[in-house]
Amino acid sequence: MPVQDVVPELILLGGGVGVLLFALFAPRRVQPAAAGLSLLVLAAVAMVSIPMLGEQQTLTFFETFAIDDTALWGKLMVLSVTALIVLLCVDWFRTDARHGESYTLFLFSGLGAILLAGAADLMELVLAALLASAPGYALAAYHRQSRQASEAGIKYYLLGGLANGGMLYGAMLLFGLSGGTTFSQLAQQLPEADAFPAAAGFGLVVVGLAFKLGAVPAHAWMPDVADGSPAPAAAFLTIAPKIGAFIALSRLVAVMPEELVAWRPLLAILAATTMTIGNLSCLWQDDIRRLLGWSAVSQTGYGLMAITALGRSHLALPALLFFLAAYSLANIAAFGVVISLRGLRTRADFAGLSRTRPALSLALVIAFLSFVGIPPLAGFTAKLALFTATMEAGYTWLAALAVANTVASLFYYARFLGPAYFEPPDGDRDVFGWRPLLVVAVCTVGLIALGLGAEIAIDAFGRAALLPGSTP
C-alpha cells in the first residue's frame, strides 16, 4: 500500500488526536497552548504537502484517492483556512476554560474537507463528507449555554443528517449501476447504464454535497450557523467544507456522461437559484452575521458557475480554485472584523467605525468590495475568470444573472459600509486581542496581493489535473 501518498492526512489525523490528548490532560491555564500545537500540526502537514505540488498527478490506493494538483491546492487552502481560524479562536474562547478540545474538532473537520477534495471514489466521498460534518455539528453548538448556538447546531445536524443519508443512498444507486465505486469505474460503466436511476443517484449525491456547499436546496443552515454558532466556528463551517465539496463535485461531474445525465443545465439552475436566493435574503439584513451567512450562500452560487463550465472552458477549473482562494480570504477577513469587534452586530453598531477603528473599517471595505468584485481585489479577478468560463461554455444568461446579482450585492454591503463612513461615531470601540487583528491584516493584504499577482495563481491552477476525469 502506497502509504507515502497519504502522509499529510496521517499527520493531520495523528496531530488531531495529539491535540485532543493534550487538551484532556493539560491544566486550564495552558489550554491556549493547544492552539499553538494545532498550528504546528497544520504547518507540518503543509510542509509535507507542498513538495507534492507539480509532481506526478495520479490516483492512489486502488484509484480511490487523487493526489493531483487540484486536490493539493484544495488541501493547502483548507490548511491555511484552518490555521487562520485557529488564530481567531484563541481570543474568542478566552473565557471558556476548557476550549482546547475545540481545536481537535477543527483539525478533524479540516481533515474531512481535505479528503473530500481528494475523493475519487463514492465510498470515500461519503466518508469524507461525514468526517467533515460530524465535528462541525459539535462546533456549531459549541457554546452549550447559548440557545442560538443550540438551534444552529440542531439545524445543521438535522439538515446534514438528511443530506448525508441521501448521499449514501445516491452512492448506492450509482454503485449498483456501474458495479464499482471508484470514479474511474463510473466513467467506464455509466455510459451504458439506465438514465433514470443514474440521474436519481447523481442528484442525491449532489444534494449531499450541496449541504456542504451551502447551495440550494440544502442551504438553510448557513445563516443560522453564521448567526448562532461561535464566530470562528461559523467562519470555518462556511469555508473549509465548501472548498472540499466544490472540488469533490467537480471531480464527480467530470466523469458523468452528459448524454446520460444533463448535469450542466442542472448545475446552472442550481447556481442561478443559489446566488439569487442568497442575495435576495441579504437585501434588508440588519445583522452582520446573518448577512455573512446569506452572502456565503450567494457566493456558492457564483462558484457553481465554474462547475457548469467544466470541460467546456479551460478556465473553469482555475477560475474555481481562484474563486475559492478569494472567497476564503474575504470571508475570514469579514468574520475577523466581526470577531475583533465582538458584540457589534447591527448596522447601527457600525456607525462611525471609520473614525474609531479606521484600519478595521478599511478591512471590512476591502473584504466586502472583494465579495462584490471590485478590482484590483482578488474577488474581481475571480469573478472575471468565472464570467469568462461561463460565457465560453455557452451560459451567457447565467453570467448575466450573476451580474444582476452582483449589483444587488453592492446594495447590502453598502448598507453596512455607509454608516461606517458617513455617520458620526457614538463612543469608542474596543477590540478583542491582537490575534484577530493579525488574521484580518493577513487576509486583506492577501486579497490585494492575490488580485495584483493573479498571474502566479492562475498559471499554477491552470496546470492542475482533475483526475480521473480531466487532465490539464
Added chain:
Amino acid sequence: MLTASIFIPLGGAGLLWLRRDMEPRLARLIALGVSMVPLILMAAAWIRFQPGPGLHFQLIESVPWIPTLGVSYRVGVDGLSLPLAALTALLFTVSIAYPVDLKGRAAEYFGFFLFLEFASLGVFLALDLFLFYVFWDLTLVGMYFLIGVWGHGEEARRAALKFFLYTLAGSLVMLLAILGLYLATEPRTFDMAEIIRQRPLAGGGLRASLVFLGLAIGFGIKTPLVPVHTWLPPAHVDAPAPASAILAGVLLKMGTYGFVRISLSMMPETFRRYALPLAIFAVVSIVYGALVALAQPNLKRRIAYTSVNHMGYTILGIAAAGAVVLGSETARALAMTGAIVEMVAHGVITGALFLISGSIWQRAKTYEIDELGGLAGRAPWLTAAASVAAFASLGLPGLAGFVAEFQIFVGTFAVYPVLAGIALLGIIITAALFLLMLQRLFLGDLPERWADWPRLERSERWGLAVLILFIILIGVVPAPLLAVIQPTADALIELLGTP
C-alpha cells in the same frame, strides 16, 4: 512618464490617509502639490506627442501582468486620450484648490480626491481593456465616498448609493460585453491596439449586436444618455461642488471616450449598423436635457441637466462620424473632431459652472435660483466668470463650446440633416435657460439678506481664472488642440471604411 502621472496621486492619497489628523491647510497644500505633478507630466507628454496620420499610440509603457489571460499593464496616448488626460489633470488641480466644507475630515477628503485622480487618469491612459476596467471601477469607489461623506446632508448618502449601484450595473454589463469581445479574439488578448487590429466579431450576427448593446448600455449610463440618466441629477446636486465638477468634467467623458475607443474602434462594422439609433438617442438626450434643465429652479440641477444636453451633442457627433454614407468623409471627420473637442470644452466649461455653484453654496447655503439675485454689484468676479462660462456653454462664437458644437453640427448636417435640425432646438433652449439663469442670479435687485455677500477667495479667483482662460483660448486659438485631435479623428473615420 504616464505611469508616474497615474501612480503619484495614489501615493499622495496613501500618505494623506495615513496622516488623518493633519492640518487642513497642510493637507490641501500637499494635495495641491501632488496634483500638480500629473499636470506637469501631461504638459510634457503634450510636447513630446507627435501628431501624425494613422491610429497609433505613443509614449507607451508596458509590462506583462496576467499573461495567461492576455492581460498586461499598458498605458499610452493618442489624439483622443491625450486631451482628455490633460483635461483630467487640469480639472483635478483646480478642484482640489477650491474651498469646500471639509466636515473636519480634511486629509481624508483630499486623499479621496487624489485617489479619484489616480483612477481617472488610469481610465484615459490605459491601453488594455482589463486595466481600463480596473480603473473604471475604482472611479466609482472614489466618487461614492466623496458624495457620501462630503455631500449635502442625509440625501447625499442615498445619492451616493444610487450613483454607485447605477453605474456599477452599467460597468458590469460593459464587463460582460468586454468579455464577449475578448472571447472572440485570437489569440486571446485584452490589448486595445491588438483588438482594434483584429476587429473581432466583424462578421456581425447576434453576438456582435449583443456585445455592442452591452457596451452601449455601460457607456450610455456613464455618459449619460436618456433614459439611463436618472442617477445624475441627485448625484450632482448632493455632491460637494468640486466633486460635481469632476463628475461632470471627467467622469462623464469616460462614457463618450468608451464609445469612441471601444465601440467604434474595436467593432467598426457593428458601429456603422447602429449609428442611426445611437444618433436618435443622442437627439432625445439633447432636447430632453435642455427642456428639463429649463424647468429647474435649482441651480445645480439645472447645470446637471445641461450636461445631459451637451453630452448628447458629443454622442451625436460620434454617431454621425460612424454613419458611413457615400462621399461624406470630410463631414464625418469634422463631426468626430467636434465630438472630441466637445468633451474637452464641456469638461472645462461645466467644471467652471459647478465650481461657481459651489462658491454660491459656500456663501448662501442654497442652490435655489429664486432665493438669489442681483449679485452683479456685490460679486463682480463671480458674475464675470459665470457669464463667460454660461455663454461658452450656450455656444457663443469665440469661446470653447462654439468650436465644438459648430463642427458637430456641420458634420451631422451632411449625414443626418433632420436629426441635426431637431438638435438645433437644443441649442436655442440652452441659450434661453442660461440667459434666464444669469439674469435671475446676477441682475435685478440684491435681496436684503445677501447685502454682505463675501468676495471670492484667492483660490476661487485663481481656479476660475485658469478655467476661463482655457475656455477663451480654445475658442480663439483652437489650432494646437485641433492639431492633436484631427489626425486621430481622420484615422478613426478611415477605420470605419467606405460604403
